[in-house]
Amino acid sequence: MSARLDLSSLLKLILRSATEILAGQAGMITLRRPDGSFAPQASIGLPIKAVPLFEPLWRDLESENKRGDIPDMSLRLALASRATGVPLRQVVALPLEIAGETIGYIFIFRDRGAAFSGNDRQVLSAFADQAAIAVQNASLYQQVSAERERLDAIIEHSGDGVMIINPYRIIQTWNRALVNLTGISSEEAIGRPCYDVLDLQTAAGVSVCHTACPLLRPPEDGRLYAEGIHRRADGLSISLADHYSPQYDSDGAITQYVANVRDMTRLREAEELKQTLLSVISHELKTPVSIIKGYAGTLAREDADWDEATLAEGLAIIEEEADRLDKLITNLLEASRLQAGGLKLQLSYLNLADMARSAVENLQATTAKHTFGVDFPKKFPFIHGDYERLREVLTNLIGNAIKYSPGGGLIKIGGELGKNNTVRLFVSDEGIGIPLADQERIFERFHRVDNRLARQTPGTGLGLYLVRAVVEAHSGRVWVDSSPGAGSVFWVELPIGDEPRDTSAST
Numbered sequence: 001m002s003a004r005l006d007l008s009s010l011l012k013l014i015l016r017s018a019t020e021i022l023a024g025q026a027g028m029i030t031l032r033r034p035d036g037s038f039a040p041q042a043s044i045g046l047p048i049k050a051v052p053l054f055e056p057l058w059r060d061l062e063s064e065n066k067r068g069d070i071p072d073m074s075l076r077l078a079l080a081s082r083a084t085g086v087p088l089r090q091v092v093a094l095p096l097e098i099a100g101e102t103i104g105y106i107f108i109f110r111d112r113g114a115a116f117s118g119n120d121r122q123v124l125s126a127f128a129d130q131a132a133i134a135v136q137n138a139s140l141y142q143q144v145s146a147e148r149e150r151l152d153a154i155i156e157h158s159g160d161g162v163m164i165i166n167p168y169r170i171i172q173t174w175n176r177a178l179v180n181l182t183g184i185s186s187e188e189a190i191g192r193p194c195y196d197v198l199d200l201q202t203a204a205g206v207s208v209c210h211t212a213c214p215l216l217r218p219p220e221d222g223r224l225y226a227e228g229i230h231r232r233a234d235g236l237s238i239s240l241a242d243h244y245s246p247q248y249d250s251d252g253a254i255t256q257y258v259a260n261v262r263d264m265t266r267l268r269e270a271e272e273l274k275q276t277l278l279s280v281i282s283h284e285l286k287t288p289v290s291i292i293k294g295y296a297g298t299l300a301r302e303d304a305d306w307d308e309a310t311l312a313e314g315l316a317i318i319e320e321e322a323d324r325l326d327k328l329i330t331n332l333l334e335a336s337r338l339q340a341g342g343l344k345l346q347l348s349y350l351n352l353a354d355m356a357r358s359a360v361e362n363l364q365a366t367t368a369k370h371t372f373g374v375d376f377p378k379k380f381p382f383i384h385g386d387y388e389r390l391r392e393v394l395t396n397l398i399g400n401a402i403k404y405s406p407g408g409g410l411i412k413i414g415g416e417l418g419k420n421n422t423v424r425l426f427v428s429d430e431g432i433g434i435p436l437a438d439q440e441r442i443f444e445r446f447h448r449v450d451n452r453l454a455r456q457t458p459g460t461g462l463g464l465y466l467v468r469a470v471v472e473a474h475s476g477r478v479w480v481d482s483s484p485g486a487g488s489v490f491w492v493e494l495p496i497g498d499e500p501r502d503t504s505a506s507t
Helices: 007-021 048-057 061-065 074-084 118-156 176-182 265-299 308-339 352-364 387-403 452-456 463-473
Strands: 026-032 038-044 090-098 101-110 161-165 171-174 225-231 237-248 254-263 347-350 370-375 383-386 409-417 422-428 477-482 488-495
Touching: 007 026, 007 038, 007 101, 007 118, 026 048, 038 048, 038 101, 048 074, 074 090, 090 118, 101 118, 161 176, 176 237, 176 254, 237 265, 265 308, 347 387, 352 370, 352 387, 352 409, 352 422, 383 387, 383 488, 387 409, 387 422, 387 463, 387 488, 463 477, 463 488
Parallel strands: 370 409
Antiparallel strands: 026 038, 026 101, 090 101, 161 171, 161 254, 225 237, 237 254, 347 383, 409 422, 422 488, 477 488
């Protein structure tokens, strides 16, 4: 019995052995439940459905047993036999006790033969002592196993990554969230050093795990924390933060560390976006303000006598910079409104070909280096949309084509029929082009391509973000085809005559 740790099979073994020893025909074991009451846990020789009806046998048995031996159970057995319809003549019952505490009862029944003797009780008592120890061990093992399974399930299904490592930093546990975060399977991770599997690095490429691991050199504040960039095998880089919690044995020695691993990528991107916004505001807004102040102060000097041409030139520059300042502020407000879900559409039927021609006429005067071409098929379909918003889209795209083709060249605006009842607009240029890695990110807020011309060209990085938001509000999509040095083609696809979706809650 002592070798059995599975409680169910152990109880059956105890009952088979006890009934054989006492020449019984049936048996039953009750065990204490967490609420202190007793309930049947195993039986032999009894109909399963009838077992709960034997409840009179163990009802109030513990309180009576405290006064001495278990009382005569003849009346109890008669009541139970009548309730169940199972003819039983004799019963012997003894408690299963550990350190004076009753953990259950064992009942052995006879339906024929002589009554149980004092010798039978003595034999069962010795057997019950050994059985109680085996039951206690199996119960404890079952509780520990259940608790381990519960903890394993919690760890495995945790929303955060959980890694357990031994004092030598060898990985013992690697949960599902970490598999999803890192792209590393548990089979690849378990048994290997954490500093090899999850080699966090600084932005400069210095290994945090090899040079500043808090487990090797705990900081003065005792906070076991590490953060760095993990580069996945698929090329994606994510920012991870590890919080380590040491576990100690009874002697105070560390037995393992539980590391909670969180994806900090969005938070760090938000912080970077905040810094970018502050940089944009301080640089892009400060420049026109400085120019306006400078010219206004110069023209207002009392010791100067400016001629009309100089005054007109200065005032024109002030007006130009004021318009630029107004556009910057408008774009910032639009971006804020979009983030808050405040984009509203004023719908009407629109002629995109006429809108494109009007946008070209307005912007053609801003450049002497570029030529423009407008190419739309005859009877180009009308669409249902917001005139002002879509005119801003075209103005932004044409303005970018001018800005990022400093050498001049042809800028072409046109349209064509798309698939699935859509139309497509395009704006092409012969400018510097866009690297493939930036072609998705250019539609994000404040993102600008990292090249010399972009750094020298004024801008907030909001124009294409606003373009995408307006196009998607019309149930359309926008993308770019480009190669560095070979120009760019921006495409806008819009549905024909479909009602644009309400973006007040989702945009």
